[in-house]
Amino acid sequence: MSxxxxxxxxxxxxxxxxxxxxxxxxxxxxxxVLAAARAAKxxxxxxxxLTRQDKDALLTAMADALVxxxxxxxxxxxxxxxxxxxxxxxxxxxxxxxxxxxxxxxIAQQLRxxxxxxxxxxxxxxxxxxANGLELRQVRVPLGVVGMIYEARPNVTVDAAGLALKSGNxxxxxxxxxxxxxxxxxxxxxxxxxxxxxxxxxLVVGIDxxxxxxxxxxxxxxxxxxxxxxxxxxxxxxxxVENSIVPVIETGTGNTHILIDATADLDQALEIIANAKTQRxxxxxxxxxLLVHEAAAVEALPRVAARLAESGVTxxxxxxxREILAQAGTTASVVPATEEDWDTEYLSLDLAVRxxxxxxxxxxxxxxxxxGHTESILTHDIASQRAFLAGVDSAVVxxxxxxxFSDGGEFGFGAEIGISTQKLHAxxxxxxxxxxxxxxxxxxxxxxxx
Amino acid sequence: MSxxxxxxxxxxxxxxxxxxxxxxxxxxxxxxVLAAARAAKxxxxxxxxLTRQDKDALLTAMADALVxxxxxxxxxxxxxxxxxxxxxxxxxxxxxxxxxxxxxxxIAQQLRxxxxxxxxxxxxxxxxxxANGLELRQVRVPLGVVGMIYEARPNVTVDAAGLALKSGNxxxxxxxxxxxxxxxxxxxxxxxxxxxxxxxxxLVVGIDxxxxxxxxxxxxxxxxxxxxxxxxxxxxxxxxVENSIVPVIETGTGNTHILIDATADLDQALEIIANAKTQRxxxxxxxxxLLVHEAAAVEALPRVAARLAESGVTxxxxxxxREILAQAGTTASVVPATEEDWDTEYLSLDLAVRxxxxxxxxxxxxxxxxxGHTESILTHDIASQRAFLAGVDSAVVxxxxxxxFSDGGEFGFGAEIGISTQKLHAxxxxxxxxxxxxxxxxxxxxxxxx
Numbered sequence: 063m064s065x066x067x068x069x070x071x072x073x074x075x076x077x078x079x080x081x082x083x084x085x086x087x088x089x090x091x092x093x094x095v096l097a098a099a100r101a102a103k104x105x106x107x108x109x110x111x112l113t114r115q116d117k118d119a120l121l122t123a124m125a126d127a128l129v130x131x132x133x134x135x136x137x138x139x140x141x142x143x144x145x146x147x148x149x150x151x152x153x154x155x156x157x158x159x160x161x162x163x164x165x166x167x168x169i170a171q172q173l174r175x176x177x178x179x180x181x182x183x184x185x186x187x188x189x190x191x192x193a194n195g196l197e198l199r200q201v202r203v204p205l206g207v208v209g210m211i212y213e214a215r216p217n218v219t220v221d222a223a224g225l226a227l228k229s230g231n232x233x234x235x236x237x238x239x240x241x242x243x244x245x246x247x248x249x250x251x252x253x254x255x256x257x258x259x260x261x262x263x264x265l266v267v268g269i270d271x272x273x274x275x276x277x278x279x280x281x282x283x284x285x286x287x288x289x290x291x292x293x294x295x296x297x298x299x300x301x302x303v304e305n306s307i308v309p310v311i312e313t314g315t316g317n318t319h320i321l322i323d324a325t326a327d328l329d330q331a332l333e334i335i336a337n338a339k340t341q342r343x344x345x346x347x348x349x350x351x352l353l354v355h356e357a358a359a360v361e362a363l364p365r366v367a368a369r370l371a372e373s374g375v376t377x378x379x380x381x382x383x384r385e386i387l388a389q390a391g392t393t394a395s396v397v398p399a400t401e402e403d404w405d406t407e408y409l410s411l412d413l414a415v416r417x418x419x420x421x422x423x424x425x426x427x428x429x430x431x432x433x434g435h436t437e438s439i440l441t442h443d444i445a446s447q448r449a450f451l452a453g454v455d456s457a458v459v460x461x462x463x464x465x466x467f468s469d470g471g472e473f474g475f476g477a478e479i480g481i482s483t484q485k486l487h488a489x490x491x492x493x494x495x496x497x498x499x500x501x502x503x504x505x506x507x508x509x510x511x512x
Numbered sequence: 513m514s515x516x517x518x519x520x521x522x523x524x525x526x527x528x529x530x531x532x533x534x535x536x537x538x539x540x541x542x543x544x545v546l547a548a549a550r551a552a553k554x555x556x557x558x559x560x561x562l563t564r565q566d567k568d569a570l571l572t573a574m575a576d577a578l579v580x581x582x583x584x585x586x587x588x589x590x591x592x593x594x595x596x597x598x599x600x601x602x603x604x605x606x607x608x609x610x611x612x613x614x615x616x617x618x619i620a621q622q623l624r625x626x627x628x629x630x631x632x633x634x635x636x637x638x639x640x641x642x643a644n645g646l647e648l649r650q651v652r653v654p655l656g657v658v659g660m661i662y663e664a665r666p667n668v669t670v671d672a673a674g675l676a677l678k679s680g681n682x683x684x685x686x687x688x689x690x691x692x693x694x695x696x697x698x699x700x701x702x703x704x705x706x707x708x709x710x711x712x713x714x715l716v717v718g719i720d721x722x723x724x725x726x727x728x729x730x731x732x733x734x735x736x737x738x739x740x741x742x743x744x745x746x747x748x749x750x751x752x753v754e755n756s757i758v759p760v761i762e763t764g765t766g767n768t769h770i771l772i773d774a775t776a777d778l779d780q781a782l783e784i785i786a787n788a789k790t791q792r793x794x795x796x797x798x799x800x801x802l803l804v805h806e807a808a809a810v811e812a813l814p815r816v817a818a819r820l821a822e823s824g825v826t827x828x829x830x831x832x833x834r835e836i837l838a839q840a841g842t843t844a845s846v847v848p849a850t851e852e853d854w855d856t857e858y859l860s861l862d863l864a865v866r867x868x869x870x871x872x873x874x875x876x877x878x879x880x881x882x883x884g885h886t887e888s889i890l891t892h893d894i895a896s897q898r899a900f901l902a903g904v905d906s907a908v909v910x911x912x913x914x915x916x917f918s919d920g921g922e923f924g925f926g927a928e929i930g931i932s933t934q935k936l937h938a939x940x941x942x943x944x945x946x947x948x949x950x951x952x953x954x955x956x957x958x959x960x961x962x
């Protein structure tokens with residue numbers, strides 16, 4: 063999963079910022095945002111005429127321009143940082159906002175990486191000839207206009223624009239207002255390259271200047287914007303999902319489970335659980351709840367607790383787990399689990415722990431509490447594997463592997479737009495093909511329906 | 513396209529009916545609808561354990577039960593008809609509502625047809641082994657709970673339930689209140705079969721008794737209902753799209769275009785246009801706007817007008833077309849086109865007609881006015897074909913064929929849930945695979961992420 067899909071809601075200025083100050087005239091602001099979205103829609107057909115070579119050359123030229131403009135971009139970023147410092151921004155958020163020449167080069171590299179990916183547009187998904195001779199082909203085509211609503215991370219601006227253009231889409235960008243100066247400079251650079259190459263600048267449109275209202279208008283722009291993809295914390299995503307009448311791809315929240323089954327290899331289990339919980343804690347594919355089959359609990363739990371204690375993990379354990387740990391004389395940090403723990407994506411050195419009587423009970427727990435992102439069973443038993451794969455209703459269901467593999471890069475997609483936790487259109491890690499739709503081409507020779 | 517996806521909004525009691533009289537206590541009504549949706553969600557895993565054989569046997573048993581219960585169902589329908597007559601229902605709508613033993617048998621046949629279709633669940637869409645040895649498989653699984661909001665056509669109740677069950681989904685049904693007695697009897701029959709076979713009755717849930725409020729609650733039931741599919745007129749679909757926070761698959765509206773290109777075979781063109789406009793007028797794949805390349809207009813328009821006049825079609829023609837027709841001394845019914853005509857889905861013996869200077873102008877007209885359903889170019893020129901297929905952004909784009917072929921049955925899908933005019937998840941005619949989502953199965957052997 064991409065880093066930005068894994069942040070907490072803390073930095074969600076999109077949801078909480080004082081952006082309305084920027085829009086004294088609400089009605090005209092809304093009109094201007096709609097005009098910007100319409101301009102993107104009108105510009106998009108220009109991309110349809112480009113070959114893959116043309117698109118790759120465009121992205122490479124954009125990468126070159128970002129590197130050439132690095133000083134301007136870093137200077138704009140300094141304005142954002144000045145405001146951030148005045149507002150006492152959290153150091154982790156400030157670090158995500160900050161740019162220097164190296165980071166601008168890394169952002170440019172994202173565009174070169176996108177250029178290197180296969181072009182999904184034009185792929186024939188299905189095809190054949192009907193009994194009456196009609197030729198039928200289902201072909202990948204761009205979605206049209208993709209709207210991105212995200213938080214104050216300037217790299218997302220360029221990454222989103224690059225992936226959208228590569229897949230033939232125009233893009234409307236609404237970043238966090240804390241990054242407005244950086245985003246404005248980045249977008250100006252990208253638009254400059256479009257203009258130089260004789261393409262409509264409005265293939266990449268920023269609407270940060272209309273603040274939070276811009277996001278609200280974008281969510282109502284059905285017919286102009288084909289899909290909205292929120293990238294950021296849970297609060298941002300929920301707000302978009304609940305308010306948008308434009309179709310949304312929901313990404314990110316990962317209340318992720320591992321089940322230690324009765325037949326799990328405990329040496330493997332320790333490595334997998336430590337990897338899933340502690341390799342990187344603030345990400346959506348990190349482990350949040352450990353379920354333990356009661357037949358394995360007495361042996362497994364003390365070893366898990368000892369292993370995770372090395373990394374300072376606090377266990378939020380149910381009564382049965384606490385009893386087992388107490389009898390084993392654990393020195394790990396253990397607190398009683400509450401009902402709330404089962405539904406919490408900690409994104410911290412905390413882990414909910416529950417003992418379950420069997421695989422079915424584990425599946426029921428997961429169905430009740432999971433966010434539908436990723437779950438893994440550790441087992442050597444074929445029946446348990448089969449039941450878990452069939453019974454768990456999540457985007458990614460694993461056997462004997464760390465949940466940290468739930469990632470577009472790890473899946474070999476090259477790029478990742480996010481991890482969809484919804485069921486329509488895309489589910490799980492999304493690559494470039496998920497930025498397209500399909501159309502049916504039907505070729506006849508005077509065919510009429512009898 | 514299915515018949516019910518093609519009706520006008522006239523019969524949309526869902527949007528206009530006095531249903532609130534049925535819900536004296538709004539808060540408790542909402543709770544009961546949510547409880548019904550939750551019951552469907554809790555029941556759905558029972559379907560996951562069924563094989564295709566089990567599901568087909570279930571549908572066949574349901575078909576048998578409908579035939580056996582035909583007298584009860586027809587008696588319930590008589591209550592609906594009595595109320596319809598008292599309210600002075602439009603005869604066409606009354607006909608769609610009415611059931612007799614033959615129509616019940618036809619409804620039962622829909623279930624046998626669904627049983628005969630391939631089961632999409634379990635299909636491996638993609639798969640392979642990653643460099644690190646992880647096995648990766650993308651597998652089709654049921655969506656979960658499908659909500660259907662439709663109008664007063666009892667056959668939809670059974671058709672929707674059958675297709676949902678076949679694809680492993682529980683279904684929550686909200687039919688038109690004018691059909692409430694019929695739907696109640698049909699649903700009771702289907703639930704009876706579920707109970708007989710030891711399956712949860714709540715795999716099929718009706719919420720008609722909560723009237724319009726039930727539909728409103730369903731649209732807010734995100735997390736309980738995985739997808740809403742409105743089937744009916746434009747008004748109903750718009751209301752669902754604009755109010756639902758549950759993901760919606762938008763179906764149906766067809767403002768459909770044909771372009772007679774400069775090189776069209778005019779004999780073929782006449783047959784195709786007559787077929788598309790007049791074979792069946794009240795359906796979403798019927799022709800609504802004819803565009804004519806100006807190089808073909810003088811020869812083509814008088815012949816088209818004469819041919820369509822045989823069926824009583826009125827042409828709503830732009831100035832250039834009217835001049836050509838007048839000079840040719842047409843006796844066809846011709847009125848001036850207004851801006852509104854370009855955006856109208858007539859579903860009647862009316863046709864908008866416009867002369868365009870070239871293929872690009874036709875594409876621009878279609879992009880501006882089409883509902884994105886189906887468009888066809890009549891041409892012998894490869895460049896025109898290529899430009900039209902690439903430039904038109906609709907669910908189905910045809911060459912030298914009648915738009916009436918835009919249909920799940922014609923495409924060979926066996927069943928059709930509707931024709932999606934949106935871009936996410938499904939586009940164009942939807943068959944059983946579009947009633948599923950996918951999940952990623954990842955099989956490892958102690959894999960941890962480096």
